[in-house]
Amino acid sequence: MPENxxxxxxxxxxxxxxxxxxxxxxxxxxxxxxxKVKLLIAMVFxxxxxxxxxxxxxAQRAMNKGATKExxxxxxxxxxxxxxxxxxxxxxxxxxxxxx
Numbered sequence: 623m624p625e626n627x628x629x630x631x632x633x634x635x636x637x638x639x640x641x642x643x644x645x646x647x648x649x650x651x652x653x654x655x656x657x658k659v660k661l662l663i664a665m666v667f668x669x670x671x672x673x674x675x676x677x678x679x680x681a682q683r684a685m686n687k688g689a690t691k692e693x694x695x696x697x698x699x700x701x702x703x704x705x706x707x708x709x710x711x712x713x714x715x716x717x718x719x720x721x722x
Contacts, residue, residue: 678719
C-alpha cells in the first residue's frame with residue numbers, strides 16, 4: 623500500500639489534515655450526485671493536473687463505490703475533450719496497476 627501523501631503534513635499540522643479529511647468526507651458523500659460520480663470528477667481533475675497517484679487513488683475509491691471500468695473510461699473521455707491527450711497518458715500510467 624502506498625504511503626499516505628499527507629503523512630508529513632500530519633506530523634506538522636494534524637488539525638489541518640483533520641480539516642481536509644472532514645471536507646473530503648462532506649464533499650464526496652452521496653448527495654444529488656452519487657459519491658462515485660464525484661470521485662470520477664475528482665479523478666479527471668487529477669488527470670488534467672498530472673497527478674498519477676491521485677488518479678490511481680480516486681479511481682480505486684470510485685470503484686469501491688461501484689464505478690466500473692467503463693465509467694472510468696468515459697470520465698477520461700471528458701478529460702480528453704477538455705484538455706487533450708495528456709490526461710489520458712497520465713491516467714494510463716495511474717491505472718495500469720488496477721487493470722492488469
